[in-house]
Amino acid sequence: KAGVTQTPRYLIKTRGQQVTLSCSPISGHRSVSWYQQTPGQGLQFLFEYFSETQRNKGNFPGRFSGRQFSNSRSEMNVSTLELGDSALYLCASSLGGTWDEQYFGPGTRLTVT
Amino acid sequence: AQSVTQLDSQVPVFEEAPVELRCNYSSSVSVYLFWYVQYPNQGLQLLLKYLSGSTLVKGINGFEAEFNKSQTSFHLRKPSVHISDTAEYFCAVSEGDSSYKLIFGSGTRLLVRP
Numbered sequence: 502k503a504g505v506t507q508t509p510r511y512l513i514k515t516r517g518q519q520v521t522l523s524c525s526p527i528s529g530h531r532s533v534s535w536y537q538q539t540p541g542q543g544l545q546f547l548f549e550y551f552s553e554t555q556r557n558k559g560n561f562p563g564r565f566s567g568r569q570f571s572n573s574r575s576e577m578n579v580s581t582l583e584l585g586d587s588a589l590y591l592c593a594s595s596l597g598g599t600w601d602e603q604y605f606g607p608g609t610r611l612t613v614t
Numbered sequence: 615a616q617s618v619t620q621l622d623s624q625v626p627v628f629e630e631a632p633v634e635l636r637c638n639y640s641s642s643v644s645v646y647l648f649w650y651v652q653y654p655n656q657g658l659q660l661l662l663k664y665l666s667g668s669t670l671v672k673g674i675n676g677f678e679a680e681f682n683k684s685q686t687s688f689h690l691r692k693p694s695v696h697i698s699d700t701a702e703y704f705c706a707v708s709e710g711d712s713s714y715k716l717i718f719g720s721g722t723r724l725l726v727r728p
Contacts, residue, residue: 505657534715542716544704557714572696599714600646600665605657 503527505606505609507586511524513612519580522609526573526594532556534603535567547590551597556612578610587613616709620719628727629697633681635690635722637705647688648706648716649679656706664688675699700726 502539512522526533533535535547546559549568567577573594589610593603619638627633639645646665650658662673688705693708702723705718706716 520704528628532714536718543720544716545708546715546717551714559715593658597714598665599708602663603716605650605659607655607657610678 505592507572507590507592507606507609508545509609510605510607511603511612514582515614516582518582519578520582520611521576521578522590522592522595522611524575524577524592524606526561526592527604528536528613530596530604532571532597532601533569533573533591535575535577536589536591536593536596542607543614544591547577574591582613584613587611616645616717618705618707618717618719620705620722624723626725626727627695628695629670632693633691633695633699633724635703635720635724636703637688637690639686639688639705639707640648641686641707641709643647643709646681646708647681648708649673649677649688649690650704650706650718651675652702652704653699656667661690661703692727693728695724697726697728699724 508523530543532551534549538544548556553569564580569575589608591608595601595603617640647719648663649661662671664671664681673679702721704721705719
């Protein structure tokens with residue numbers, strides 16, 4: 502069974518640009534969650550989608566947005582990039598229940614210059 | 615608001631020695647508790663989870679954790695560590711039955727020395 506895949510793995514952008522990251526969940530999983538990991542703030546929850554609906558959202562500015570498609574694939578978008586957005590962005594998929602295990606992808610390393 | 619505290623940022627230990635990584639949480643409702651491991655340049659892998667029932671939970675790679683409700687702790691233990699256990703370990707909590715997000719601690723780097 503293929504794991505969670507994230508593309509691209511590495512990305513370099515300039516301040517003010519926007520970026521779109523992609524996540525393909527494990528087959529059969531309907532929930533996709535996104536997390537931001539930085540040395541200073543650690544792992545922080547961005548949002549979670551289930552069957553194309555956002556069920557939960559973390560405390561991030563509106564520049565961070567996401568969506569989920571009918572095949573459960575998800576994208577997150579960050580507009581007007583700031584230096585502080587440099588981070589490892591992790592995607593996790595699960596069957597969708599509260600106690601279902603979340604399987605994490607390898608992440609996308611975003612560097613903003 | 616719920617939070618997770620991992621007091622030890624780094625724990626050095628010799629190979630084959632026992633280790634305990636500490637985790638304390640605060641929450642006003644019932645919680646589900648998790649331990650994840652992250653190897654360099656990789657995502658997170660679930661080691662074990664506590665949902666209900668027995669307070670002693672066994673996970674993969676010989677790890678176990680004990681849920682202590684009165685002390686709001688969920689410490690991770692392994693009786694004998696290997697060099698390959700060197701990694702970052704994260705404790706996480708999910709709150710109640712209507713939450714679909716994980717709140718993570720700041721992580722503990724386990725450094726196993728030969």
